[in-house]
Amino acid sequence: MNNHRRIVITGIGLTAPNGNTLAEFRANLLKGVSGVVPFETRYMGKVLAGVCSYDPYKYQLKKEVRRGTRAGSIAIYCAQEAVGDSKLDFPAHDKSRIGVYLGITEHGNVETENEIYNISQFNYDTKFWSHHHNPRTVANSPAGEVTLNMGITGPHYTIGAACAAGNAGLIQGAQMLLLDEVDVALAGGVSESIHTFGIFASFASQGALASHADPAKASRPFDRDRNGIVCSEGGCVFLLERLDHAEARGARIYGEIVGYHMNSDASDFVLPNSQRHIECMQAALKRAGIAPQDIDIVSTHATATPQGDIQECQALRVVFADCPKTYFNNTKSFIGHAMGAAGALELAGNLPSFDDGFIHPTINVDNLDPQCAVPNLVINTPQTVPRVDYILNNSSGMLGINSVVVVKRI
Amino acid sequence: MTNDQIKQAVTQIISVIAPDEDLSHLKSDVALRDQLELDSMDFLDIVMELRKRYKVEVPESDYPQLASLDSCVAYLAPKLKDK
Numbered sequence: 001m002n003n004h005r006r007i008v009i010t011g012i013g014l015t016a017p018n019g020n021t022l023a024e025f026r027a028n029l030l031k032g033v034s035g036v037v038p039f040e041t042r043y044m045g046k047v048l049a050g051v052c053s054y055d056p057y058k059y060q061l062k063k064e065v066r067r068g069t070r071a072g073s074i075a076i077y078c079a080q081e082a083v084g085d086s087k088l089d090f091p092a093h094d095k096s097r098i099g100v101y102l103g104i105t106e107h108g109n110v111e112t113e114n115e116i117y118n119i120s121q122f123n124y125d126t127k128f129w130s131h132h133h134n135p136r137t138v139a140n141s142p143a144g145e146v147t148l149n150m151g152i153t154g155p156h157y158t159i160g161a162a163c164a165a166g167n168a169g170l171i172q173g174a175q176m177l178l179l180d181e182v183d184v185a186l187a188g189g190v191s192e193s194i195h196t197f198g199i200f201a202s203f204a205s206q207g208a209l210a211s212h213a214d215p216a217k218a219s220r221p222f223d224r225d226r227n228g229i230v231c232s233e234g235g236c237v238f239l240l241e242r243l244d245h246a247e248a249r250g251a252r253i254y255g256e257i258v259g260y261h262m263n264s265d266a267s268d269f270v271l272p273n274s275q276r277h278i279e280c281m282q283a284a285l286k287r288a289g290i291a292p293q294d295i296d297i298v299s300t301h302a303t304a305t306p307q308g309d310i311q312e313c314q315a316l317r318v319v320f321a322d323c324p325k326t327y328f329n330n331t332k333s334f335i336g337h338a339m340g341a342a343g344a345l346e347l348a349g350n351l352p353s354f355d356d357g358f359i360h361p362t363i364n365v366d367n368l369d370p371q372c373a374v375p376n377l378v379i380n381t382p383q384t385v386p387r388v389d390y391i392l393n394n395s396s397g398m399l400g401i402n403s404v405v406v407v408k409r410i
Numbered sequence: 411m412t413n414d415q416i417k418q419a420v421t422q423i424i425s426v427i428a429p430d431e432d433l434s435h436l437k438s439d440v441a442l443r444d445q446l447e448l449d450s451m452d453f454l455d456i457v458m459e460l461r462k463r464y465k466v467e468v469p470e471s472d473y474p475q476l477a478s479l480d481s482c483v484a485y486l487a488p489k490l491k492d493k
Contacts, residue, residue, distance in 0.1 A: 062429035
């Protein structure tokens with residue numbers, strides 16, 4: 001294929017509950033280190049959450065952090081780290097040819113809740129409502145903060161795609177490169193959702209909020225005793241460019257995006273639909289021009305809800321019915337569900353497999369749920385393989401949205 | 411509040427709104443925006459903090475009177491004399 005039509009990843013910046021660089025994140029995935037901790041949230045007291053420890057002042061002034069949002073700060077950290085990692089000559093690059101495309105599950109709930117709490121201290125007098133509320137809550141906010149911080153004048157926006165958003169951001173970036181709208185895309189996903197009680201309270205009301213005496217064991221996809229989701233914050237931004245652009249500057253290449261697809265269940269507000277998962281994965285494989293047998297790692301979406309895990313496993317068993325060298329793993333078991341960042345973080349955590357030949361496991365599986373028994377599920381300890389050529393990253397979210405990305409070793 | 415207390419109060423508010431700024435050399439008789447990186451949103455923050463902390467309302471027509479520390483003191487002193 002024409003190298004001008006091939007999209008590659010040449011930089012990665014991330015913050016996850018168990019790592020603030022890809023190297024740290026990867027090391028902790030291979031060592032089985034969780035990032036889930038007790039977390040104080042308004043009105044609910046202590047809940048379990050994945051909390052990030054990146055330094056916001058590495059790339060932002062205190063005033064920027066104060067004025068902006070947590071999602072924006074995470075996005076800035078990740079975008080700056082991605083650019084640094086890529087070795088792109090950023091100062092010299094045409095900033096109007098750089099685009100920022102970030103997936104979000106939601107945005108604005110944190111800031112709105114904060115303002116409502118704020119005016120509650122003043123007898124709900126709305127004259128105490130902050131003038132910062134609107135710029136903080138516009139839906140493009142996290143991506144816009146990146147452009148303000150970095151002086152990027154190309155397009156920026158967020159892609160609202162529930163928990164399929166990390167992949168959706170990546171897909172949007174790849175598509176904009178294919179359309180020649182930009183020469184560099186900063187694409188991925190971010191989440192600040194743990195800073196509003198609402199996400200925890202809603203999952204609790206749904207019977208889908210994880211609890212466990214040991215926080216590190218709370219997120220347990222595929223385990224018989226799983227009891228729901230651990231909400232997390234985080235972010236992951238990939239620097240994408242066309243292969244000819246990357247080769248011209250001698251960039252290190254993490255992998256090539258060879259396949260992707262998004263579709264809709266059109267069946268339920270919250271319950272997944274395995275048939276649509278199947279169709280989404282098959283369409284991504286078709287775009288990649290490969291067979292299921294070519295996939296070495298499937299990074300599963302499973303969130304540790306009773307029904308969601310089973311539905312995804314049903315889909316995996318159909319798509320990968322005869323794939324003896326395909327392994328399956330899960331990253332949420334370490335870091336919880338990073339919402340808009342989840343898909344991007346989960347892909348990033350797997351990309352080093354192209355070089356190190358390890359497949360990180362899904363942890364906290366003490367008793368595998370028979371309905372989640374897929375062949376070659378890597379459980380609790382890493383798997384070594386001779387070679388990894390293709391990774392398929394699976395994500396889905398509420399309202400029935402599915403996203404799949406296939407990345408090839410290059 | 412005394413004039414010194416008002417000046418300290420405004421300076422303390424500015425330290426929160428502009429946390430990267432060194433306020434140790436702030437000149438009382440020079441416009442704040444000529445000495446500090448303050449934009450219109452920051453200025454609204456000052457107005458909001460005065461409202462929250464001291465229940466002082468500053469109508470938009472009076473904003474120019476908050477230009478410098480000295481003018482802040484002159485404007486706020488009557489409003490804060492019983493605080």
